Amino acid sequence: MSTRARGAPSGLVHTVPDHRKGQDMQQHMRKWLKRGLITALVVLPVWFVVTAVHEFLTTDPFPPRPTRCTKVEDYAGGRIPEEATDVKCRDTSGWQDTSYTAEFRMPRKDVAARLVRAFPRAGIRHGQVDKQVLPPSAPNNSAGGEASSVYIDIAYEGADTALVKLEALTP
Numbered sequence: 001m002s003t004r005a006r007g008a009p010s011g012l013v014h015t016v017p018d019h020r021k022g023q024d025m026q027q028h029m030r031k032w033l034k035r036g037l038i039t040a041l042v043v044l045p046v047w048f049v050v051t052a053v054h055e056f057l058t059t060d061p062f063p064p065r066p067t068r069c070t071k072v073e074d075y076a077g078g079r080i081p082e083e084a085t086d087v088k089c090r091d092t093s094g095w096q097d098t099s100y101t102a103e104f105r106m107p108r109k110d111v112a113a114r115l116v117r118a119f120p121r122a123g124i125r126h127g128q129v130d131k132q133v134l135p136p137s138a139p140n141n142s143a144g145g146e147a148s149s150v151y152i153d154i155a156y157e158g159a160d161t162a163l164v165k166l167e168a169l170t171p
Contacts, residue, residue: 108159148171
């Protein structure tokens, strides 16, 4: 292919071989492919690490799991009262700690006294506002159970019912 060079007299013609244009195009394409490949090799691992860190920080790696209530009772050193209803027991243990929770409803009348008898090692927090803590009725090592701490929260749901949340843990 022949083209006339700018500013050249009309008799002079500058020729550019067609195969040179193809080589320039191939070099240009290789350069951009290399840049794209390098970008992908840098960006993809960074994206993977950022995604993994985000998932680790925003999700619970040890979500609560249902468990047998006898396991919770043995760990806490007590027994869930027979009049309890809607009983849900969970293993809330993590990587290095052991903890269990139980949630149940029971009649409101004398609930704190019945729970102290049922779980003598527990510190009872009751009341929805002040979270008054009643001390454990027995020293932590006298009533059995493996937990180093046992807490019971009592929330009154109405005139007749109390919602009880038991937490037994060893941090």
